[in-house]
Amino acid sequence: xxxxxxxxxxxxxxxxxxxxxxxxxxxxxxxxxxxxxxxxxxxxxxxxxxxxxxxxxxxxxxxxxxxxxxxxxxxxxxxxxxxxxxxxxxxxxxxxxxxxxxxxxxxxxxxxxxxxxxxxxxxxxxxxxxxxxxxxxxxxxxxxxxxxxxxxxxxxxxxxxxxxxxxxxxxxxxxxxxxxxxxxxxxxxxxxxxxxxxxxxxxxxxxxxxxxxxxxxxxxxxxxxxxxxxxxxxxxxxxxxxxxxxxxxxxxxxxxxxxxxxxxxxxxxxxxxxxxxxxxxxxxxxxxxxxxxxxxxxxxxxxxxxxxxxxxxxxxxxxxxxxxxxxxxxxxxxxxxxxxxxxxxxxxxxxxxxxxxxxxxxxxxxxxxxxxxxxx
Numbered sequence: 592x593x594x595x596x597x598x599x600x601x602x603x604x605x606x607x608x609x610x611x612x613x614x615x616x617x618x619x620x621x622x623x624x625x626x627x628x629x630x631x632x633x634x635x636x637x638x639x640x641x642x643x644x645x646x647x648x649x650x651x652x653x654x655x656x657x658x659x660x661x662x663x664x665x666x667x668x669x670x671x672x673x674x675x676x677x678x679x680x681x682x683x684x685x686x687x688x689x690x691x692x693x694x695x696x697x698x699x700x701x702x703x704x705x706x707x708x709x710x711x712x713x714x715x716x717x718x719x720x721x722x723x724x725x726x727x728x729x730x731x732x733x734x735x736x737x738x739x740x741x742x743x744x745x746x747x748x749x750x751x752x753x754x755x756x757x758x759x760x761x762x763x764x765x766x767x768x769x770x771x772x773x774x775x776x777x778x779x780x781x782x783x784x785x786x787x788x789x790x791x792x793x794x795x796x797x798x799x800x801x802x803x804x805x806x807x808x809x810x811x812x813x814x815x816x817x818x819x820x821x822x823x824x825x826x827x828x829x830x831x832x833x834x835x836x837x838x839x840x841x842x843x844x845x846x847x848x849x850x851x852x853x854x855x856x857x858x859x860x861x862x863x864x865x866x867x868x869x870x871x872x873x874x875x876x877x878x879x880x881x882x883x884x885x886x887x888x889x890x891x892x893x894x895x896x897x898x899x900x901x902x903x904x905x906x907x908x909x910x911x912x913x914x915x916x917x918x919x920x921x922x923x924x925x926x927x928x929x930x931x932x933x934x935x936x937x938x939x940x941x942x943x944x945x946x947x948x949x950x951x952x953x954x955x956x957x958x959x960x961x962x963x964x965x966x967x
Contacts, residue, residue, distance in 0.1 A: 593609055593948075603646055606930075606938075607941055608944065613647075613688055620645075627645070654747070654750060654751055655667075656746070656747060656756075656757040657685040657686075659682035664677075685757065687702065687704045687705065687744060687745045702745050703731075703742055703744075708741075708743060711739035711741050713740075714740055715816070717737050718735060718737070718738065719775065720736055721773050721777055722776045723777035724786040724789055724790050725779075725786050726779050726781075726829075727749050727750075727784040727785055728748045729748065730747060730749050730754075731746055732758065732762050734765050748936075749784070755785055758785075773795060774795070774796070775798055776793050776795045777790070777800055778797060779799065779802055779805070781829075801830075802828075803822075803824040803837055803842060806822070806824045807842050808844055821842075822843075822844060823840070823841050823842075824839070824840045826838040826840075827916075827917035828913070828917070836860065836911060836912065837914050838855075839916040840853070841853035841854065855915075855916060857913060857914050858877060858912060858918060859876040859879060859907075859910050859912055860913050861875060862910075869933070870924045870925035870932075870939045871931060872925070873922035874921075874924075874925025875900050876904060878926075884905040887901035887904070920939060920940035924942065927946075929942050929943060930942055
């Protein structure tokens with residue numbers, strides 16, 4: 592829902608135009624609401640309107656999976672929680688809340704988890720039973736059985752040992768409850784993704800799929816499309832067949848065959864992966880790509896060593912390049928001075944989205960009009 596200024600503390604979703612809302616779905620939620628509203632006790636209707644609101648987040652340190660064991664919670668959350676409330680209903684399977692958003696007047700799932708998993712997606716044709724292990728970021732596991740595809744709950748980014756363990760637990764659990772013995776394993780083309788390395792350890796025939804071709808094929812399969820399809824993939828990163836950094840591609844896909852027929856113009860990545868965390872670096876890259884590297888020290892005074900950066904970017908071929916739409920949004924955010932460093936993935940792009948969906952004042956007192964960014 593759209594955030595109402597002043598309705599919540601400024602620390603809740605700072606800089607964003609929307610907040611996520613969920614209804615109480617567990618008995619402890621209802622007990623907490625009743626206590627907050629002063630309506631606890633016999634004779635009160637538990638389903639009556641309640642003016643109280645709770646701000647909630649998942650029970651886990653950043654970038655780690657949900658904590659579901661009481662003893663582990665006391666250890667892992669001691670530094671962030673003043674009090675841990677438990678009950679006698681053990682959690683057997685860790686699963687996040689699903690996230691939906693209204694797009695074009697209809698609900699669209701952004702994260703398929705509680706309430707939707709493991710509900711199957713019907714595929715347009717039968718196929719072999721396979722295990723697909725996803726990418727490195729926002730990873731999920733998918734198992735096919737005949738013409739059904741079962742997508743796991745959100746697992747997360749495979750950058751910690753705890754999340755890798757959760758990824759393995761999820762795979763084992765799905766294979767068990769679905770009673771599937773896969774004949775092959777599918778993984779990303781990128782050799783350094785943790786999910787790729789897990790696939791290599793399983794011992795089954797391994798099929799490596801280009802990241803963005805997989806996106807198009809997944810959408811085609813979900814909607815029952817067969818034959819040749821044309822897909823536009825706007826992503827943060829995926830490795831091309833020759834090791835390139837892709838992320839804004841137009842692909843023609845037909846079955847297992849695909850070809851790239853267009854892409855966004857490439858931008859330099861000054862500092863490699865560091866550029867994805869620091870939008871001013873992508874802003875500098877955009878200026879250099881426009882032949883305006885000499886403006887970097889003026890437009891980006893907060894960028895460390897900006898004069899050296901300008902000289903570096905003025906010489907083509909010294910750093911990797913990317914066609915990523917995500918990095919293009921980062922560049923726009925950096926030029927507007929919105930987000931010096933991203934504290935979570937997609938922060939710069941979401942703060943930029945907030946600017947074009949509600950009135951806002953930029954740092955330094957500049958008012959932003961939608962037309963400035965080309966949005967209508």
